[in-house]
Amino acid sequence: MIDMAVFKQFQDAISHLGEMAQPEKLSDQERLSRAKAVMRQKTDRALAMDLEACVNCGYCSEACHFYQSTQDPKYTPTRKLDLLRRVHMRETSAFAPIRRLFTRDITVDDLQEWQELVYDACTECGRCSMVCPMGINIARGVNVMREALYEAGLAPLELMAVAQEQAGRGTVFGVGPAELLQTVEALRAQGIVIPFDAPRADVMLVSTVIDVLLYQDALAATARILNHLGVNWTLRSTGFEAANFGLLSGSESLQKAATKRLVDEALAIGAKTVIMPECGHAYPALRWDGRLDNGDPLPFEVLAASEFVGREVQSGRLQLQPGDASQTYTYHDACKLARHGGVIDEPRAAIRALGGDFRETAPTAELNWCCGGGAGTFLINRAAPLRHKAWEIKREQIDATGANTVVVSCASCRLNFMAGAESDQWPTRIASLVELVAEQLPTDKAH
Numbered sequence: 001m002i003d004m005a006v007f008k009q010f011q012d013a014i015s016h017l018g019e020m021a022q023p024e025k026l027s028d029q030e031r032l033s034r035a036k037a038v039m040r041q042k043t044d045r046a047l048a049m050d051l052e053a054c055v056n057c058g059y060c061s062e063a064c065h066f067y068q069s070t071q072d073p074k075y076t077p078t079r080k081l082d083l084l085r086r087v088h089m090r091e092t093s094a095f096a097p098i099r100r101l102f103t104r105d106i107t108v109d110d111l112q113e114w115q116e117l118v119y120d121a122c123t124e125c126g127r128c129s130m131v132c133p134m135g136i137n138i139a140r141g142v143n144v145m146r147e148a149l150y151e152a153g154l155a156p157l158e159l160m161a162v163a164q165e166q167a168g169r170g171t172v173f174g175v176g177p178a179e180l181l182q183t184v185e186a187l188r189a190q191g192i193v194i195p196f197d198a199p200r201a202d203v204m205l206v207s208t209v210i211d212v213l214l215y216q217d218a219l220a221a222t223a224r225i226l227n228h229l230g231v232n233w234t235l236r237s238t239g240f241e242a243a244n245f246g247l248l249s250g251s252e253s254l255q256k257a258a259t260k261r262l263v264d265e266a267l268a269i270g271a272k273t274v275i276m277p278e279c280g281h282a283y284p285a286l287r288w289d290g291r292l293d294n295g296d297p298l299p300f301e302v303l304a305a306s307e308f309v310g311r312e313v314q315s316g317r318l319q320l321q322p323g324d325a326s327q328t329y330t331y332h333d334a335c336k337l338a339r340h341g342g343v344i345d346e347p348r349a350a351i352r353a354l355g356g357d358f359r360e361t362a363p364t365a366e367l368n369w370c371c372g373g374g375a376g377t378f379l380i381n382r383a384a385p386l387r388h389k390a391w392e393i394k395r396e397q398i399d400a401t402g403a404n405t406v407v408v409s410c411a412s413c414r415l416n417f418m419a420g421a422e423s424d425q426w427p428t429r430i431a432s433l434v435e436l437v438a439e440q441l442p443t444d445k446a447h
């Protein structure tokens with residue numbers, strides 16, 4: 001558990017990220033032509049069908065926390081794809097020469113307006129697609145819009161700054177191998193065994209800047225669980241960062257480079273399994289988008305920390321000490337884990353093993369509400385009021401369960417929950433899944 005004072009220091013530090021961005025100086029014409037080039041290039045058959053299939057039924061609005069919490073029509077999910085749709089209709093659709101006659105071209109002002117819609121007001125949570133009768137993948141279209149805006153130099157400065165840092169220096173928020181080593185040494189001083197930079201290992205544990213700076217207990221907890229299970233694992237200084245600011249900002253080249261760093265590291269040590277930290281977006285970035293250089297699928301398994309722990313519980317290999325039966329738990333499904341990744345049963349198995357009273361939210365699992373802070377929105381200063389409105393839906397959903405603890409398995413969700421709790425004086429305990437599990441490990445020699 002971290003105290004609120006430390007969290008507020010972190011919040012204050014990240015509020016200055018935008019000041020470090022170095023935006024490219026581009027003319028309006030250059031911005032427009034770069035953005036359109038990305039839109040054209042990324043409009044494959046699946047996206048073209050998505051752009052043409054919308055019947056304007058409005059169901060997606062009901063599913064989107066940004067629309068629901070504001071009732072503002074500008075946040076209608078399908079509208080977030082309007083620029084992409086217009087470029088497709090005018091330039092790449094079957095009847096483009098005719099459609100061009102009655103489809104207005106996009107402008108730089110449009111691009112600037114859409115920056116808020118696709119970065120601040122979309123967490124790429126995918127909930128809208130769950131209810132869309134046409135199965136339209138709005139999150140993917142939004143991601144393409146982010147790529148177009150990044151290329152046009154129009155990403156929010158906060159995300160641009162961190163993407164530039166990760167691409168240029170290989171660090172995130174100034175955290176690199178030296179800072180990771182400091183954390184490892186601090187944990188070792190507490191008696192936690194961390195095999196660091198082992199040349200070969202069956203399992204490679206990946207961490208993240210947020211765990212290094214804030215949630216060191218989550219890293220310690222995962223280490224203790226791995227040690228308790230007798231896993232042959234390591235944490236590698238040159239391939240530890242799960243956060244992928246290429247994916248969040250829209251920089252495709254950085255996304256690929258950040259993923260490749262992890263892939264190369266896992267291959268170099270012969271890992272059969274890579275365990276991702278409690279980090280939502282990092283999981284799909286490696287599991288679904290990760291490929292070998294030749295395009296082949298990854299030759300190792302990628303598991304989210306909650307997925308790994310839950311599987312060990314389900315198999316009976318991991319058994320916990322009886323916990324406090326008076327505890328009441330509910331679970332927040334991180335969108336990228338549950339809706340996009342199908343990690344639903346495993347975290348629940350782990351929570352049930354804690355021994356308290358587990359209460360599902362309504363709705364739950366793949367229809368659970370997003371917390372409003374994912375996909376990098378947490379870092380965008382101006383998005384705070386909108387994010388808080390979206391969070392209120394989540395808070396009410398948790399409150400309705402009457403649980404005294406909400407369990408999370410994504411550091412980004414955890415940050416957003418803590419920000420909401422801090423501003424609303426919300427008393428519910430916010431707890432990491434791996435930390436709760438580690439607290440109830442049977443006593444043994446491995447720490």
Ligand code: SF4
Pocket residue numbers: 053054055056057058059060061077078131132133134135136
């Ligand atoms: S639910 Fe699907 S078809 Fe209906 S408005 Fe939204 S995107 Fe269009």
Ligand code: SF4
Pocket residue numbers: 063064065066076077080121122123124125126127128129138139142370
């Ligand atoms: S992906 Fe999520 S945040 Fe984005 S439009 Fe759909 S429901 Fe809203």
